Amino acid sequence: MRQNPDNSIKPLLAESVDHPNSLTYVFNIRKGVHFWDGKELTAKDVSYSLGRELDPKSGAFWGVYFVNVKDIRETGLSQVTIDMKSPDEVFPSLLATYGGTIGEASYVESHGTSYGTASGGVMCTGPYKLQSWQPGQQIAMVRNDDYWDSAVKPKVGEVDFKFLTDPSTLANALQSNQIDGAYEVPVGAVTQLQSSTTGKLYTGPSTQWTGMLYTGSPGAFANSSVREALWLSIDKSALAKSVYQGTATPIRSANFPAVWGFGTKIFQAGYDGRPSPDVNLAEAQKLVQQAGATNGTVTLAAQSDDATAVQTAEIVQSAGKQIGLDVQLKLMAGPQISALQVDPAARKGIDIFLSARFIDIADPMQLLNEFLPDGQYNYANYNSPEFAQNVNDAYATGDSDQRAASEAKATTLLDNSWSILPLLNTSERLYLNSRVAGAPSSFGYLYYPWAQDLGSSK
Structure with missing residues (x-):
C-alpha cells in the first residue's frame, strides 16, 4: 500500500485488495513489477517479507501492527491471503508504513543479518x-x-x-x-x-505531536487532577510561538485534527468537548488545592542536547510554580531518553517525560492501540474495560462513521485519564x-x- 502526501492510502504493489469476510484480506499482487536486480516480484516475496513481522527471531519493530494476524498464505503466483485472529479494519492501511515494505525474498535470505545494513544493503522495487x-x-x-x-x-x-x-x-x-x-x-x-x-x-x-507522558509513578502526579492542572497552567500558544517559532499549533488531545482521515465531524465534536488549550491558572490552582498537592514535587525528564526540549521543559517548570507544584527537571542524554520508552527501570524516579511522536496513518486507532493494557507506550498501566471495548468495536467495524464514533469514545476516556499531556501539533x-x-x-x-x-x- 502507499500513503500519499495528503495521507490518503491506495494500493501500490497490491493492485487491489479484497475483503471477502471480516477475517480475510486477499492482496492481488501487481504483475510486471521487478526488483532492482531485475527479478520479478512474486507472491513469495510478499508473504516472506510480511511474514518476517510475525517472527520473534527477526526482532521486527513493526510486528505490533501484525498483532491480529493469524497467518499469511500464498494463494496464487500473484496473490497473498492474510487470515486474521480477530477483525482488524485498520490493518491494510498500516501496510502503507515500513511494516509493509517488500524485499526480495532470496536476497534477504542470502544476506541474513547484514540485510538492511551498509554491508548488506536492501533489494526493493x-x-x-x-x-x-x-x-x-x-x-x-x-x-x-x-x-x-x-x-x-x-x-x-x-x-x-x-x-x-x-x-x-x-x-x-x-x-x-x-x-x-x-x-x-x-x-x-x-x-x-x-x-x-x-x-x-x-x-x-503533519501527524507529529509533542507532549508529556505520565510514567505511572506514585506521589503528587498519581492524581489525574494534578496532571490536568499542570496541563492547564502551560501557555501552549506562547510555546508554539516562542520555542517552535510559529511552526506548531496547540492541541486539546493527542487525537487532533491532522490525524482524522475519516469521521471528521464525529471526532470534531469530541475534540471540542475537551478543555481549551488556553491557560487557566485559576482552575489549575483549584485542582491542585483540592488534591492536597500544594508544594508537591514532580520530576520531568527532557533531552539535554535538544534545545527545543530544554526550553519546553523550562516553560513547564515555570508554569508548575504558578500553581504550587515544584517541577524538577532531569535533563538526560538522547540514549537515556530513548531508554525511558522501553525500560521500566529507567523510568524510576521520573513522573513525566517530554516526548515527540507521530502517528503513522491518518487514523487515531494507532494511538489508542498503544494504550491498551499491553500497549507499547502504556507506561502508566492505563486499564479501562470500557476503553478496550470501544477500541475493539472500532477494529471490528468497516463502517467509517461507526468506527469514528467508537474511536471518539475511546479517545475521551483516554483523555480523561491524563496519561498523556498533549501540547502541540508540530508542522x-x-x-x-x-x-x-x-x-x-x-x-x-x-x-x-x-x-x-x-x-x-x-
Whole structure:
C-alpha cells in the first residue's frame, strides 16, 4: 500500500485488495513489477517479507501492527491471503508504513543479518535504488530507469543523503547550496532559514505531536487532577510561538485534527468537548488545592542536547510554580531518553517525560492501540474495560462513521485519564533552495516516494 502526501492510502504493489469476510484480506499482487536486480516480484516475496513481522527471531519493530494476524498464505503466483485472529479494519492501511515494505525474498535470505545494513544493503522495487552507503556520512540512491510505473518519470538522476545534526551547520549548508533541501528542519534553524535569499522554508500538515507522558509513578502526579492542572497552567500558544517559532499549533488531545482521515465531524465534536488549550491558572490552582498537592514535587525528564526540549521543559517548570507544584527537571542524554520508552527501570524516579511522536496513518486507532493494557507506550498501566471495548468495536467495524464514533469514545476516556499531556501539533518543516522544486511539504513524505517528484524549479 502507499500513503500519499495528503495521507490518503491506495494500493501500490497490491493492485487491489479484497475483503471477502471480516477475517480475510486477499492482496492481488501487481504483475510486471521487478526488483532492482531485475527479478520479478512474486507472491513469495510478499508473504516472506510480511511474514518476517510475525517472527520473534527477526526482532521486527513493526510486528505490533501484525498483532491480529493469524497467518499469511500464498494463494496464487500473484496473490497473498492474510487470515486474521480477530477483525482488524485498520490493518491494510498500516501496510502503507515500513511494516509493509517488500524485499526480495532470496536476497534477504542470502544476506541474513547484514540485510538492511551498509554491508548488506536492501533489494526493493521503488523508483530509486540504493547505490552506496557510507555509515554516518552519506547514502546515495540513483534513479531506477526500469521502474514498473510508466506514469512516474523521476527527473533527478541521483539523490545523496548527508547527515548533519547541528542546526547552525545545517542552516549554513542549506543557504550556501551545499545541500539542496532538508525535511525536519530543526526549530533552531527556522529563523535563519525564513529570511534566506537562496531558498524557502515551507511548513505543511503533519501527524507529529509533542507532549508529556505520565510514567505511572506514585506521589503528587498519581492524581489525574494534578496532571490536568499542570496541563492547564502551560501557555501552549506562547510555546508554539516562542520555542517552535510559529511552526506548531496547540492541541486539546493527542487525537487532533491532522490525524482524522475519516469521521471528521464525529471526532470534531469530541475534540471540542475537551478543555481549551488556553491557560487557566485559576482552575489549575483549584485542582491542585483540592488534591492536597500544594508544594508537591514532580520530576520531568527532557533531552539535554535538544534545545527545543530544554526550553519546553523550562516553560513547564515555570508554569508548575504558578500553581504550587515544584517541577524538577532531569535533563538526560538522547540514549537515556530513548531508554525511558522501553525500560521500566529507567523510568524510576521520573513522573513525566517530554516526548515527540507521530502517528503513522491518518487514523487515531494507532494511538489508542498503544494504550491498551499491553500497549507499547502504556507506561502508566492505563486499564479501562470500557476503553478496550470501544477500541475493539472500532477494529471490528468497516463502517467509517461507526468506527469514528467508537474511536471518539475511546479517545475521551483516554483523555480523561491524563496519561498523556498533549501540547502541540508540530508542522512539517521543509527547506528547498531556489533551484529545486517538487518535494511535498507534508509529513506524508515519510512513507511516500517523494524523490520521484523532485526536479528543477526552472
